Amino acid sequence: MRAELLDKLAQISPEEERLLAGGSLNMQLYTDRLDFVIDSDKMLLDGQLITMRPHTRFVDFPTHRHNFVEVMYMCSGTTTHRINNLIEVTLQEGELLFMNQHVTQAIKRAGEGDVAVNFLALPAFFDFALEQAGGDNAMGKFIISTLQQKHSESSFLHFKVADVWQVQNLVENLIGILLAERNPDHRASKITMGLLMLELQRHADRLTTAPGNHRKMMVAEALQEVHDHYNSPNLSAIAARHKVSLAYVSVVIKEETGKNFTDHLQEKRMELAMDYLCNTKMAIEDILYTVGYSNSSYFYKLFKRIYNETPFDFRKRLRSGKKH
Secondary structure, three states: OOHHHHHHHOOOOHHHHHHHOOOOOOHHHOOOOOOOEEOHHHHOOOOOOEEEEEOOOOOOEEEEEEOOEEEEEEEEOEEEEEEOOOEEEEEEOOOEEEEOOOOOEEEOOOOOOOEEEEEEEOHHHHHHHHHHHOOOOHHHHHHHHOOOOOOOOOOEEEEOOOOOHHHHHHHHHHHHHHHHOOOOOOHHHHHHHHHHHHHHHHOHHHEEEOOOOHHHHHHHHHHHHHHHOOOOOOHHHHHHHOOOOHHHHHHHHHHHHOOOHHHHHHHHHHHHHHHHHHHOOOOHHHHHHHOOOOOHHHHHHHHHHHHOOOHHHHHHHHHHOOOO
16 A cells, blocks of 8 residues: 555544544444444434444444455455454455355454555445446355345455555545545445446455354354344244254354353343443333343343342442442
8 A cells, every 4th residue: 555545544533543642443433222223323324325434443343243344455464354243354455355245254453554445335335336346256145144134144345455456545545535536426436346346356366254153153143143133033033044953053052152041142132231321211020021031030140140239229329439
């Protein structure tokens, strides 16, 4: 990457200055939702189909999803991603990571020299790219997956193309266009993205995608089910989709993660219950039903067993400012 462009992208943002000063990640910059789905309404202006922003460094970025397509390009250094709570991907300088709306990821803390840019786009942005790529290849299938509401096996594509100068030139051109583009139809950026995807298609041998391991795919889908449908998860649907028994799926989850499905579900529900207790004025009875519990007695006993106090006492202590 040209030195002057890298210098521009590596500048420390006001958000990063706050983090370096000891602040924490401000979730409200990304979403108003408690389940941390990064919202296109926060990231994109009205009428925008794509935007670009440097990746936020100096903080562990917690597990999240986004309701748009994300393409991450590593300008310098590395970032480490945990995708679908299961697969670890290290993005090296010059590499690209495509993720659709169905993937979850957490990103380990990046240092000052770990400079990456995120291209954030709505699915409609890729109409020209799909025309060019067609639907019978990994790139085309990925674009099609962005139009689907259900979890897709094409949730991420990792291209190791640091030494492919055509790809590097097209990415730099796309960055330059987005830094300057004012045309709301994004014509230049659409064409450049289409050319980039065609070039990546030519280098399919450099592609890593979601592993074909049947067990790992089942576990990834089960954890996604917990994340998306914690109040009424359907593990039977996953078993049916993979043509195996419910008992087999349960055993695989336990063997692959060290926890059973109920443990994962309980952790998610309690995490959300704590969020509601801390950040809303919802009644405790409403909270327990919202996160998926129908038996209030069971919820109270479980909460006390985990946190050594009742939800009522926890909220009372929180409001009084006392430490546990």
